[in-house]
Ligand SMILES: O=C(O)c1ccc[n+]([C@@H]2O[C@H](COP(=O)([O-])O)[C@@H](O)[C@H]2O)c1
């Protein structure tokens with residue numbers, strides 16, 4: 001499996017990228033979906049956030065006859081040069097090992113997705129290996145990023161190519177009939193990059209947004225916070241634009257996810273966001289192209305301290321609060337199940353008129 005076509009952003013300069021405008025979801029459809037919920041034999045707003053979210057999905061898809069049966073999770077796998085600074089418990093080789101497990105449908109997100117009939121699509125956007133992995137889409141921009149304490153993680157061209165990859169994959173999925181997509185990733189060190197991106201964009205301190213990731217001792221956490229703090233100060237990232245932040249301390253996985261969020265807004269595909277890494281990417285996308293957030297569906301609020309700040313900044317209210325810290329897209333796939341349950345009511349539940357009861361009014 002190869003990334004065949006040229007990215008839609010292939011020839012764009014950063015300045016031209018900024019000219020792209022996002023059209024908002026269809027407000028008339030949003031109202032129709034809400035109206036339909038009110039005809040169903042249940043208390044008004046009985047399904048809470050799920051009524052609002054399904055109305056958002058209808059507005060994105062442009063129809064109140066919502067079909068999100070075909071579901072997919074894009075799993076952006078990439079390595080991060082910052083790992084050499086001792087910010088993780090394991091080395092970069094774990095990214096490759098888990099990507100191979102994803103190819104065999106063995107990783108956590110794959111098991112969850114298979115249990116509900118959702119497709120997992122592992123994508124090598126920058127694993128630090130020359131190996132081509134059967135079952136993983138080869139969209140490699142380069143073999144991992146650079147150590148951002150020594151130099152910016154990516155070049156401008158690498159960053160644009162990774163964004164473009166995410167955007168194009170959404171379009172390809174739309175053409176293949178996917179009604180909804182979830183964000184997923186795998187990359188040792190990507191909670192460090194996400195923390196740095198979050199601190200820069202939300203102008204907060206390293207210690208406020210940096211957690212233990214996949215697992216760190218107290219000493220490891222202190223080291224990780226120091227690394228993020230040093231990067232913020234060295235590049236004065238609190239005053240940098242979102243693209244520069246992404247390029248300097250982000251990663252190829254985050255850039256791919258940023259592109260995925262933009263792709264959702266461009267091709268009108270609802271994007272269910274996973275945890276902290278996806279939300280950091282979503283904030284970059286929203287800063288680059290205001291309005292993207294209207295195409296994003298929250299799923300869960302994880303354990304990393306940056307998560308709550310990102311959700312607030314994006315004005316998204318995750319519905320699952322389980323303290324998860326697994327990544328891979330696991331929280332987003334969990335949300336798929338909840339959405340299916342909501343849709344079973346929306347599409348099939350008895351109406352007030354069917355049970356011969358007067359409809360409740362607002
Ligand atoms: O999504 C989360 O909240 C989350 C929290 C901790 C770890 N992870 C996953 O673990 C990896 C990053 O952890 P780390 O410690 O290597 O930065 C990466 O592959 C993520 O999918 C994910």
Ligand SMILES: Cc1cc2nc[nH]c2cc1C
Pocket residue numbers: 090094098185186187214326327328
């Ligand atoms: C084994 C393992 C699996 C993962 N999946 C997502 N992040 C991960 C980190 C580790 C260490």
